[in-house]
Amino acid sequence: MADPLHQFKVQPLPGLDFGEVTLPVVGTVHLAFTNSHLAMTIAFLAVVAFLAVFTSNAKVVPGRFQVVGETLFGMIDGLTDSIIGHDGRKYFPFVFTIFLFILGMNLLGMFLSFTATSQLAVTATFGVITFALVVIVGIVKNGPGMLKLFWPSGAPLVMRPIVGLIEFFSFLLRPITLTLRLFGNMMGGHIALKVFAGFVATAIVGAAGWFGLLIFPLSMGMTIGLTALEFLVAFLQAFVFAVLTCIYLNDVVNLGHGH
Amino acid sequence: MDPQAAKLIGAGIAMCGMIGAGIGVGNIFGNFLAGALRNPSAAGSQIGNLFVGAALAEALGILAFVMGILIWIS
Numbered sequence: 614m615a616d617p618l619h620q621f622k623v624q625p626l627p628g629l630d631f632g633e634v635t636l637p638v639v640g641t642v643h644l645a646f647t648n649s650h651l652a653m654t655i656a657f658l659a660v661v662a663f664l665a666v667f668t669s670n671a672k673v674v675p676g677r678f679q680v681v682g683e684t685l686f687g688m689i690d691g692l693t694d695s696i697i698g699h700d701g702r703k704y705f706p707f708v709f710t711i712f713l714f715i716l717g718m719n720l721l722g723m724f725l726s727f728t729a730t731s732q733l734a735v736t737a738t739f740g741v742i743t744f745a746l747v748v749i750v751g752i753v754k755n756g757p758g759m760l761k762l763f764w765p766s767g768a769p770l771v772m773r774p775i776v777g778l779i780e781f782f783s784f785l786l787r788p789i790t791l792t793l794r795l796f797g798n799m800m801g802g803h804i805a806l807k808v809f810a811g812f813v814a815t816a817i818v819g820a821a822g823w824f825g826l827l828i829f830p831l832s833m834g835m836t837i838g839l840t841a842l843e844f845l846v847a848f849l850q851a852f853v854f855a856v857l858t859c860i861y862l863n864d865v866v867n868l869g870h871g872h
Numbered sequence: 873m874d875p876q877a878a879k880l881i882g883a884g885i886a887m888c889g890m891i892g893a894g895i896g897v898g899n900i901f902g903n904f905l906a907g908a909l910r911n912p913s914a915a916g917s918q919i920g921n922l923f924v925g926a927a928l929a930e931a932l933g934i935l936a937f938v939m940g941i942l943i944w945i946s
Binding site for chain 1 (some may be wrong): 923945
């Protein structure tokens, strides 16, 4: 059976491998235009082109694509507004950008042979950017008062240092869970897809003998069902990333206001 | 025991963490359905909370899944 992990291999595109290059500050690196790079570029261009096309000739009665764009825009706008509250508009561009980019990469992963969000390096970058923004916004807005985030005012006095310590570590764990949730969901889904697609191939080439007649319809149906599920997961994970970004931002933006 | 076999068995055992994620996600959706049937008019506004809760519960299982994959391919 084919190796289901082969699809996650990052490899240089033919003709675009520049070999070892010495850069001024970084030093010697292996420079190449990889399939991961290509998938992210296509996702970026698709998102920009989609939004540019639907906003360029916006009509009062929207067409099909304008409705899609307006729905996505309105959804994230409602999200920042309802979770962060009064200041939500300020953080809308960041949340919308990260949502659309992740959604673009997830959905393109269903059409291309490579999913950029199933690379730990890509999702870790998103997790670290979000975490860094939360920490920077918290320090700029609250100064040293940001430490109140870890001080549970509702707990009994004896318990407060212990609960505060747990809160602190769970705060530090946020970028890791953000990263691994997206990475694990996309990788797990695509592995499952390829495993069942591999069963179909096994049945068709006759490696399973007459059992193939039983295996083929079962695993073909499973592949179709999983593909539909993966489209749902692709949207859901981008949405969940956006919601969690809003929740984490809300923690530091409205600190102490008991929003 | 053959180290290769021990590694594969270990990867399989690491996947047991997903049991907890399954119980957690099932609990969330089951309780949501129970609540939604009692008060259907309030259910629509809680869909966002439902999926965030499911994602948070699932993340802990994903940690075990990633650990299993790491053991498998290392």
